[in-house]
Amino acid sequence: MKKSELVALIAEKGGYTKTEANKALSTVIDAISQTLEGGEKVSLVGFGTFEVRDRAAKKSINPATKQPIEVPAKKVPAFKAGRALKDAVDKK
Incomplete structure (x- = not known):
């Protein structure tokens, strides 16, 4: 599954627009990345x-x-x- 397909699935299941779903997914990925960069x-x-x-x-x-x-x-x-x-x- 590619990111665009995951965004579409999140939008469909959560009742969000694809723009909102993409923003939410990107925020989660960024937060996880920053936390790992900090060694946590x-x-x-x-x-x-x-x-x-x-x-x-x-x-x-x-x-x-x-x-x-x-x-x-x-x-x-x-x-x-x-x-x-x-x-x-x-x-x-």
């Missing part, structure tokens, strides 16, 4: 938790040149699904 978790009970995890540095191989390279440590966003979401997905 975002927990939506029943849906899941967004958090930042540390990925360790590692050695890898460049597939084009076959030369070893160092991949630096970095922080990555992660999502862990909540029980209600897991159960809803597992029904089918």
Whole structure:
């Protein structure tokens, strides 16, 4: 599902215009992003938790040149699904 399709679904189910739904979705995405940038978790009970995890540095191989390279440590966003979401997905 693309963002435009999600906006249309939110508008239909919530009785909003597509403009209002798009603004609301963009606001939620921005709020989650800013919270993660600050190093905090975002927990939506029943849906899941967004958090930042540390990925360790590692050695890898460049597939084009076959030369070893160092991949630096970095922080990555992660999502862990909540029980209600897991159960809803597992029904089918």
